[in-house]
Amino acid sequence: MTETASRPTLEAVAARAGVSRATVSRVVNGGEGVREPLAERVRRAVAELGYVPNQAARSLVTKRHDAVAVVVAEPESRVFADPFFALQLRGISKELTAHDTQLVLLLTEGREDHARVGRYLAGGHVDGALVFSLHFDDPLPGLIQRAGMPVVFGGRPGWSDGTDEVVYVDSDNRGGARRAVRHLVGLGRGRVGHITGALDQTSAVDRLEGYRDVLPDADPALVAEGDFTPAGGERAMRELLDRCPGLDAVFAANDLTASGALRVLRERGLRVPDDIAVVGFDDMLPLAEQTDPPLTTVRQDIEEMGRLMARLLLDRLDRRPADGTAADPPSGVVLPTTLVRRASA
């Protein structure tokens, strides 16, 4: 048995500094109410011993964990091949780091993982959760919400729970879609089609509504259902082309979809934007710049969405034990979108 020099404890530091555990604890946690010479002695002992507090012991008594879970339901692997999520994660990470909070990532691969996630959250590892709810029928968000732990959702959840207040961050999908379609109309396009995203996600539904806001009387045949993938975009583009002669513009629910659509247009010998103008959504780079022609698209500040989610959650965590006087933090935050003009429209 090699004598593993196990990590020094508070006790050890106290002994070395010649003070009590309580005093060391005070110094380590901010040093309120300890006179300077003593505090200094403690600090030196901490440094000499390389003392680092044991989180497990600390959590056991404080019931805080300084960690939040990020839960990503990923029924389709698509989500992950998608820089969208990565960017959001980055925003989250930055904000959490700035508040000394750790990020525990929970990826779920299907229904069988729900129990595991539920158990984990109930197990008291984290103080709150950031949840990406992707589909209407996903029971996970509801489960978590009901676990009674502070939660912030990424994207407006598909269900409306009258009782609980749902906190979420979303981007202005509907407004962005309106902007895209108006841009096409402004270009003089008379028959503007729309390829939707997967309609079991609020983002897809909202974008479709934005389209309808601008073109309430559009021929229903101008709308084809996609699924946010390039393959779905191809399929829908073919449909549209076959059933809508005279089509001169397409608003695709995201850039991936648009890239599929572009491929079909090229294949059919149609020129973009001369014959048909195309607008995407997301401004997913490098894809949006690299398509042929480069894609005009609706940009959302994805990283900022992540940052905001984290900030909202941290707010909730701090306010939980506090007085209930201050104004409640907003329950939903919607970030603006902007149109990025490139060559495709």
Added chain:
Amino acid sequence: MTETASRPTLEAVAARAGVSRATVSRVVNGGEGVREPLAERVRRAVAELGYVPNQAARSLVTKRHDAVAVVVAEPESRVFADPFFALQLRGISKELTAHDTQLVLLLTEGREDHARVGRYLAGGHVDGALVFSLHFDDPLPGLIQRAGMPVVFGGRPGWSDGTDEVVYVDSDNRGGARRAVRHLVGLGRGRVGHITGALDQTSAVDRLEGYRDVLPDADPALVAEGDFTPAGGERAMRELLDRCPGLDAVFAANDLTASGALRVLRERGLRVPDDIAVVGFDDMLPLAEQTDPPLTTVRQDIEEMGRLMARLLLDRLDRRPADGTAADPPSGVVLPTTLVRRASA
């Protein structure tokens, strides 16, 4: 003060089942050595109370955390816009989940974060670490390695530490590069150029060496330095075009680089592959399929790399307290690559 029904403890379950804490603990942890009728009674009590063990308390005594850290140094934001990392993360997550181990993500934004990461790892939150070491001069990997915690690296680390054994998972960058260049040569191309990646990363160096393996006598002017980005690819492609008349093929260090190169070629009116053939690396989708023309590239199984990293780490964790008899797990694992033929070469 609302009477917050706090989570039930072992004690509560024991009382309900009419047994001792020890017995409940035994049942909860696998149920060895508890007779069936009693065990059943305990299980029912657990279910009725909705008992979930408190991890902090458990870790405090077991010194295990059933969690590992994934440390990603991200000096440039590039890493994250890159599906490469996301896929690896997915592989890691799958493997860890299968072994009831949590994933704590530590993203570092620069040198100032190193201390934080060090403190976190030292703080006893996790049992091991998975580290992505990207640059030769990054001190982080060394720091972590020295922290005495089991570590597995993603990608071969740039430093060779004679004393410590370094465990890593990498893909066969050199072999893949050879395959790519041989393919171009086999196509009858006589002047094959190479756009490198960022040469402070082993993957870039290895790919360059693979190129040189096949073309040891190539004109040095045929090699231009890139940085794994589309912009770098454009710049390098221009250089190559300007100084190497007769160039008829290019092997780019990754698909992003290749996409930049393609753009320049199109701009100059050169046809791909007729005038110049292009091969990339990574098979990053959807990009590689979406370029014009679709990219011939070297595929690596990124998700599998992640899975393997996790597996290797879990192996180490189990074997740490064990006898030293069994064969040591491999210190480096290199995964094979394959060539994916599309239209660009």
Added chain:
DNA sequence: CGACCGGTAGAGAGCGCTCTCATCCGATCA
């Protein structure tokens, strides 16, 4: 000059769990 006070330090009780050890019980053997 003594009672009082604000603030600093220490003592000690737990947080919820695991794990060792002692205890107990029924079964087995001579």
Added chain:
DNA sequence: TGATCGGATGAGAGCGCTCTCTACCGGTCG
């Protein structure tokens, strides 16, 4: 039938920390 044995159960001691509560100290005021 009684000593012995082995496996099932319970008792209790911590793991390392925080936090309350008490003790104490010097200084101030009446």
